[in-house]
Amino acid sequence: MTVTVSPQQPPAAPGGGAPLLEVEDLRVSFAKGGRRLQVLSGVSFAVDAGETLAVVGESGSGKSVTALSIMGLLGGGVIDAGSIRLGGRDLVPLQRELRAIRGRDIAMIFQDPLAALDPLFTIGYQLREALRFGGYPRQRIRARAIELLGSVGIPDPERRQSAYPHELSGGQRQRVVIAIAIACRPKLIIADEPTTALDATVEGQILDLIKLVQQEAGSALLLITHDMSVVARMADRVLVMYAGAVLEEGPVREVLGRPRHPYTQALIAAVPRGVDRSKPVPTIPGSIPSLLETPTGCRFAPRCPHAMPVCAAAEPPIFRVDEVRASRCWLEDEAVHA
Amino acid sequence: MSAPLLTVQDLVKTFALPRRSIRGPRPTVQAVSGISFRLERGRTLGLVGESGSGKSTTARLITGLVRPTSGTIDFGGVDVARADRRQQRALRRRMQMIFQDPRGSLDPRMRVRDVIGEGLVVHRIASGARLRTRVDELLEMVGLRTGDAEKYAHEFSGGQAQRIAIARALATDPEIIVCDEAVSALDVSVQAQILNLLRQLQDELGLAYLFISHDLNVVRYMSDEMIVMYLGKAVETGPAARIFEEPAHPYTQALLSTIAQDEWADPQSATPGVAGEIPSPTSPPSGCRFHTRCPLAFDRCRVEEPSYAVLGEGHLAACHLSHDRAAIA
Numbered sequence: 057m058t059v060t061v062s063p064q065q066p067p068a069a070p071g072g073g074a075p076l077l078e079v080e081d082l083r084v085s086f087a088k089g090g091r092r093l094q095v096l097s098g099v100s101f102a103v104d105a106g107e108t109l110a111v112v113g114e115s116g117s118g119k120s121v122t123a124l125s126i127m128g129l130l131g132g133g134v135i136d137a138g139s140i141r142l143g144g145r146d147l148v149p150l151q152r153e154l155r156a157i158r159g160r161d162i163a164m165i166f167q168d169p170l171a172a173l174d175p176l177f178t179i180g181y182q183l184r185e186a187l188r189f190g191g192y193p194r195q196r197i198r199a200r201a202i203e204l205l206g207s208v209g210i211p212d213p214e215r216r217q218s219a220y221p222h223e224l225s226g227g228q229r230q231r232v233v234i235a236i237a238i239a240c241r242p243k244l245i246i247a248d249e250p251t252t253a254l255d256a257t258v259e260g261q262i263l264d265l266i267k268l269v270q271q272e273a274g275s276a277l278l279l280i281t282h283d284m285s286v287v288a289r290m291a292d293r294v295l296v297m298y299a300g301a302v303l304e305e306g307p308v309r310e311v312l313g314r315p316r317h318p319y320t321q322a323l324i325a326a327v328p329r330g331v332d333r334s335k336p337v338p339t340i341p342g343s344i345p346s347l348l349e350t351p352t353g354c355r356f357a358p359r360c361p362h363a364m365p366v367c368a369a370a371e372p373p374i375f376r377v378d379e380v381r382a383s384r385c386w387l388e389d390e391a392v393h394a
Numbered sequence: 395m396s397a398p399l400l401t402v403q404d405l406v407k408t409f410a411l412p413r414r415s416i417r418g419p420r421p422t423v424q425a426v427s428g429i430s431f432r433l434e435r436g437r438t439l440g441l442v443g444e445s446g447s448g449k450s451t452t453a454r455l456i457t458g459l460v461r462p463t464s465g466t467i468d469f470g471g472v473d474v475a476r477a478d479r480r481q482q483r484a485l486r487r488r489m490q491m492i493f494q495d496p497r498g499s500l501d502p503r504m505r506v507r508d509v510i511g512e513g514l515v516v517h518r519i520a521s522g523a524r525l526r527t528r529v530d531e532l533l534e535m536v537g538l539r540t541g542d543a544e545k546y547a548h549e550f551s552g553g554q555a556q557r558i559a560i561a562r563a564l565a566t567d568p569e570i571i572v573c574d575e576a577v578s579a580l581d582v583s584v585q586a587q588i589l590n591l592l593r594q595l596q597d598e599l600g601l602a603y604l605f606i607s608h609d610l611n612v613v614r615y616m617s618d619e620m621i622v623m624y625l626g627k628a629v630e631t632g633p634a635a636r637i638f639e640e641p642a643h644p645y646t647q648a649l650l651s652t653i654a655q656d657e658w659a660d661p662q663s664a665t666p667g668v669a670g671e672i673p674s675p676t677s678p679p680s681g682c683r684f685h686t687r688c689p690l691a692f693d694r695c696r697v698e699e700p701s702y703a704v705l706g707e708g709h710l711a712a713c714h715l716s717h718d719r720a721a722i723a
């Protein structure tokens with residue numbers, strides 16, 4: 057059974073109560089050569105306290121821009137419309153105050169830990185700086201920094217705190233970045249491809265660590281990734297993005313096990329995971345649409361094996377499939393099947 | 395069995411590091427410590443391992459970009475390691491490389507036609523009208539339009555740029571292509587297209603691939619044989635399908651557990667993989683190099699380096715426990 061709801065409205069977050077983070081109808085554009093490129097066209101989702109929401113998509117899907125919008129780090133980008141509410145407070149109109157919220161209430165873990173750390177300061181100094189910034193009692197900062205380094209698995213933290221970033225391995229650096237991120241017990245941790253630069257064996261360790269610190273701090277985790285196995289391992293719910301819009305949303309097992317949107321289906325099939333070597337890997341024909349074209353109809357329609365006349369004519373709304381799942385696809389519309 | 399295209403024997407590469415003090419000896423690091431394998435026409439050899447395992451150094455040794463400290467690389471009767479300039483030139487024609495970042499490996503100031511045709515000009519294989527026809531033919535082979543020849547590399551997406559890099563590699567009719575993380579920077583849907591293209595070209599042209607990747611799903615799909623490297627050593631080698639089914643070395647087991655097939659359905663089945671991180675190659679552990687991270691290590695592992703246990707069908711594992719198992723079987 058499918059029920060149509062008004063477009064842009066995500067399914068209600070389970071558990072009741074207001075979600076920690078609520079993004080509604082977020083529209084972001086960048087200026088390029090006198091033209092405006094719309095990179096996010098109406099993104100809506102919610103994250104509950106303690107929950108892990110994975111945002112998955114390919115390059116150009118808008119997943120990183122979504123994260124940067126929340127952090128207020130868009131650079132040349134402009135939020136044209138929409139709201140980002142953290143604990144009920146809209147972050148979009150805030151300018152100066154955002155500095156305080158960022159780092160205290162929201163922390164970010166980036167892909168490249170070497171770029172996230174300052175090469176001129178010891179890791180201990182950078183960690184203490186984060187604690188100072190978060191208003192941690194001064195006399196306890198030193199001890200807390202050492203404790204944090206220990207808790208993220210840096211051996212001999214007392215001595216290692218005077219090491220510089222270049223003296224650590226990639227995995228160790230990412231551990232330090234995580235220690236800095238959780239220093240102020242943030243309500244929300246945003247991790248943008250946190251393990252993409254790491255080896256497979258270290259990746260598992262870092263993912264486990266992120267999960268552990270998240271649980272201890274009771275933080276919500278917004279995980280941006282292109283890697284389906286990372287999604288499977290970490291997420292409670294998953295949001296599938298394509299060309300600046302959310303195409304599917306739902307609990308991780310259901311979305312990975314029984315994807316509803318044709319794009320999600322194609323994306324999962326394209327991972328050469330246990331595929332028969334004698335056959336080609338299923339691919340998605342064509343390529344991601346250019347941001348210069350304003351899409352009429354469904355943005356995935358040109359590449360979709362199930363495309364119907366309606367798909368080219370009108371953009372599908374988000375159809376709520378059941379309590380927890382949603383898909384932006386005309387196939388979910390009862391009228392189409394009638 | 396036909397004669398292998400490439401036979402590598404006991405390959406060793408030691409790099410000298412900067413002196414720590416004026417008097418002390420110059421420290422060295424052994425990036426590759428005794429690797430042997432064969433590569434046959436039309437086959438793919440997968441090379442997996444963490445950073446610092448020596449897989450990229452192995453690729454550079456084979457392509458003649460660095461000279462080995464010892465060991466031989468026999469490529470159709472010529473030893474790559476001892477080839478003179480003229481021989482090296484000929485070898486480069488028959489062996490090409492594709493790198494991870496296609497845009498970084500293509501000159502942004504050259505037109506695609508010149509990027510692809512450069513090898514043909516350098517090796518004096520074709521010029522004029524023949525060069526044009528060949529470049530057009532190569533573009534079609536990799537699924538690009540002949541009209542693309544007049545564009546510049548930066549006008550293409552990552553996947554298309556990688557197709558250009560493949561066309562460039564194919565220009566001189568090579569027998570071996572070394573793919574060093576060739577699909578790692580690509581999006582999943584594009585990656586699938588490039589994997590299919592590589593497999594199709596292999597079928598059509600009988601190419602042999604040395605395929606280096608950290609993505610085990612990709613290696614499994616591409617490889618006929620594989621080598622698992624750890625700190626410069628091959629800890630396990632053999633038919634790829636067999637190693638993925640029944641990994642014998644504890645390191646391989648841990649590595650493969652990270653892509654356990656049921657992990658997507660049940661996150662609890664995700665194993666922690668290997669504890670700790672790869673030790674510094676400047677001072678590799680005694681005995682078995684993996685013993686510091688091995689969950690099954692015992693006293694002997696710390697002192698005695700294991701030889702290869704023969705497990706049948708060309709499957710070898712350098713582990714004391716595999717010897718015991720092979721003896722019982």
